Amino acid sequence: MKYPKIRELIEAINAVVRGPYTSKFPREPHTPAERFRGKPAYSNEGCIACGACALVCPTRAIECRDTVTKEKAVRQMILHLDECHYCGQCSALCTTKEDTPPGVKHTLEFDLAGFSREAMVSTADEKELALCEICGDVITAKAHLNWLTKKLGPLAFSNPTLFVASLKEMGLAEDVFQAAKADLVRSDRIKVLCAKCRRKATIE
Amino acid sequence: MSHKPVIPIGPYHPLQEEPEFYKLVVDGETVVDVDVRIGWNHRGIEKISESKSFDQSIFIVERICGICSSSHPITCVQAIEDIADIEVPERALYIRSIIQELERLHSHMLWLGLAGHFLGYNTVFMWGWKYREPICDIMETVTGNRQNYAMMKVGGVRRDIEKEHVSYIMGRLDEFLHHLDMLKGAVLDDPVLHARLKGVGILTKEAAIEYSVLGPVARASDIDIDVRRDHPYAAYDRIKWNVITMKEGDVFAKTVVRILEMYESVSIIRQCLDKMPRGPIDAKVKDIPPGEGISQAEAPRGECFHYIKSDGTNSPVRHKIRAPTYMNFPTFKETVVGQTVSDATIILAAIDPCYCCTERMLIVDTKDNDLFSVQELIRLSQEKTMRMAKIIKNN
Numbered sequence: 001m002k003y004p005k006i007r008e009l010i011e012a013i014n015a016v017v018r019g020p021y022t023s024k025f026p027r028e029p030h031t032p033a034e035r036f037r038g039k040p041a042y043s044n045e046g047c048i049a050c051g052a053c054a055l056v057c058p059t060r061a062i063e064c065r066d067t068v069t070k071e072k073a074v075r076q077m078i079l080h081l082d083e084c085h086y087c088g089q090c091s092a093l094c095t096t097k098e099d100t101p102p103g104v105k106h107t108l109e110f111d112l113a114g115f116s117r118e119a120m121v122s123t124a125d126e127k128e129l130a131l132c133e134i135c136g137d138v139i140t141a142k143a144h145l146n147w148l149t150k151k152l153g154p155l156a157f158s159n160p161t162l163f164v165a166s167l168k169e170m171g172l173a174e175d176v177f178q179a180a181k182a183d184l185v186r187s188d189r190i191k192v193l194c195a196k197c198r199r200k201a202t203i204e
Numbered sequence: 205m206s207h208k209p210v211i212p213i214g215p216y217h218p219l220q221e222e223p224e225f226y227k228l229v230v231d232g233e234t235v236v237d238v239d240v241r242i243g244w245n246h247r248g249i250e251k252i253s254e255s256k257s258f259d260q261s262i263f264i265v266e267r268i269c270g271i272c273s274s275s276h277p278i279t280c281v282q283a284i285e286d287i288a289d290i291e292v293p294e295r296a297l298y299i300r301s302i303i304q305e306l307e308r309l310h311s312h313m314l315w316l317g318l319a320g321h322f323l324g325y326n327t328v329f330m331w332g333w334k335y336r337e338p339i340c341d342i343m344e345t346v347t348g349n350r351q352n353y354a355m356m357k358v359g360g361v362r363r364d365i366e367k368e369h370v371s372y373i374m375g376r377l378d379e380f381l382h383h384l385d386m387l388k389g390a391v392l393d394d395p396v397l398h399a400r401l402k403g404v405g406i407l408t409k410e411a412a413i414e415y416s417v418l419g420p421v422a423r424a425s426d427i428d429i430d431v432r433r434d435h436p437y438a439a440y441d442r443i444k445w446n447v448i449t450m451k452e453g454d455v456f457a458k459t460v461v462r463i464l465e466m467y468e469s470v471s472i473i474r475q476c477l478d479k480m481p482r483g484p485i486d487a488k489v490k491d492i493p494p495g496e497g498i499s500q501a502e503a504p505r506g507e508c509f510h511y512i513k514s515d516g517t518n519s520p521v522r523h524k525i526r527a528p529t530y531m532n533f534p535t536f537k538e539t540v541v542g543q544t545v546s547d548a549t550i551i552l553a554a555i556d557p558c559y560c561c562t563e564r565m566l567i568v569d570t571k572d573n574d575l576f577s578v579q580e581l582i583r584l585s586q587e588k589t590m591r592m593a594k595i596i597k598n599n
Contacts, residue, residue, distance in 0.1 A: 007389060007390065008327060032344065033344040033345045033348070034345070035347065035348035035363065036348050037349060058256060058260035058263040058264065059263075085263070085352070086349070087352075087354045088354055089260075092362065
């Protein structure tokens with residue numbers, strides 16, 4: 001009967017001497033562990049706006065917003081932090097996760113409370129889109145095509161879309177946007193085409 | 205039944221802060237009958253899971269419960285692996301075991317604290333929650349989160365346990381073990397707890413078998429079952445450990461079983477860290493073929509069961525989940541009846557009920573007249589509308 005009381009007394013004295021076990025959080029900053037999954041942040045250099053993160057996100061918190069007008073055709077990746085549950089799928093399955101810097105990465109930032117949902121977003125810069133030269137459909141971001149060309153190396157010459165897109169990037173080919181024609185001819189194959197038009201140009 | 209006073213607890217439990225509803229029929233101080241109603245909080249998790257891909261559905265089952273946030277995913281991934289016959293790398297199995305046991309440690313610690321709080325023994329509450337922190341710290345270091353670890357993956361685990369983590373985990377576990385000794389002493393040496401818990405809420409072995417209880421509740425009633433040993437998964441068949449059983453079946457036995465299980469968990473984690481082979485942590489997964497898969501895992505509260513049916517597409521066609529508390533709930537009829545109201549609180553808490561695991565479906569008993577079924581509620585509502593319509597017409 002006596003021993004339990006002594007044990008509690010020792011623990012009580014310990015607690016008094018050492019002070020509170022809890023951290024003094026708001027006064028002293030808190031540093032999370034190295035692997036902590038905080039706010040996912042896009043890198044403007046690393047992100048190629050391929051949209052892979054939006055596909056794998058379990059809560060569909062990532063929006064892949066394409067804006068196609070006469071003046072500009074751009075894609076922006078928007079991660080809604082209020083819908084995100086910080087599972088780490090976007091950074092784990094990012095296309096450029098092995099590059100430096102990776103496209104999207106979890107930071108140690110955890111203090112994300114706020115008053116407006118609109119402000120709770122994590123975004124990348126707008127990336128220019130590559131449009132199909134026949135129908136004007138969105139193919140993917142130009143950065144994505146360039147990344148593919150770089151990754152494939154000489155193999156990219158077998159794919160006219162990648163090849164012509166990289167020529168245009170270097171300023172060696174003119175950017176001509178043609179209105180839709182009734183019939184596609186075989187010469188149309190050497191153009192930046194969407195999958196649908198490529199099938200048409202090749203088979204029909 | 206109607207002339208006896210009824211004490212309702214719920215629909216929001218004042219102590220456990222979760223949605224549930226108990227109806228205690230009392231005669232003076234003694235509880236004569238108990239009625240448990242679940243289904244206050246329908247979250248539609250099974251349906252959501254069916255709309256996600258296999259890889260994504262693991263994250264929704266992870267969020268069924270904040271405490272068993274690795275038991276449900278491990279059961280889910282094992283069921284998917286069962287469909288596709290995926291062989292998981294050895295190292296991944298060991299890591300799965302480690303995460304499972306760490307989760308058991310912190311869950312039992314949490315329960316112990318809560319039990320102490322219910323009894324008014326707040327020292328145990330403070331110690332239990334204070335010394336649960338090392339486990340949560342290990343979780344944050346290894347997995348990146350204190351809860352909802354996102355570790356399980358079809359075919360393996362998502363993150364490796366690095367060399368520096370091993371020494372860190374060992375160090376924190378030593379620290380934890382010291383505090384666990386202290387906590388064990390505080391519970392087992394305390395004469396008040398002996399007097400308060402012994403012989404309270406006895407669940408006999410026969411009754412336990414009849415109610416098909418699971419987990420620590422069954423083991424406290426001398427039923428020697430444990431999924432980890434009986435249907436080995438992860439790395440449990442590769443290491444030595446004991447299944448703890450007690451004969452009494454009262455609340456005290458349930459407490460002791462949980463405390464002793466924590467020692468086993470620490471030993472399992474240490475053995476796993478020692479024996480863990482090098483190698484990949486992740487198997488290449490191809491398509492999930494059409495088929496059915498089942499899987500069990502020993503969650504801190506008992507056996508967790510998942511059934512997944514695939515039709516060859518990327519998402520499950522049917523995902524059925526049975527949480528351990530669902531089986532342990534009905535034992536209240538056996539344990540609470542005949543006890544005093546003041547004992548009822550701890551008996552209701554003794555099975556470590558996890559409402560969020562169980563509160564995923566609506567169960568309505570239409571035979572009992574003082575329960576309202578959905579149809580009855582609709583009828584009542586419609587009658588009221590008609591009554592009000594009449595009043596308005598007359599005016």
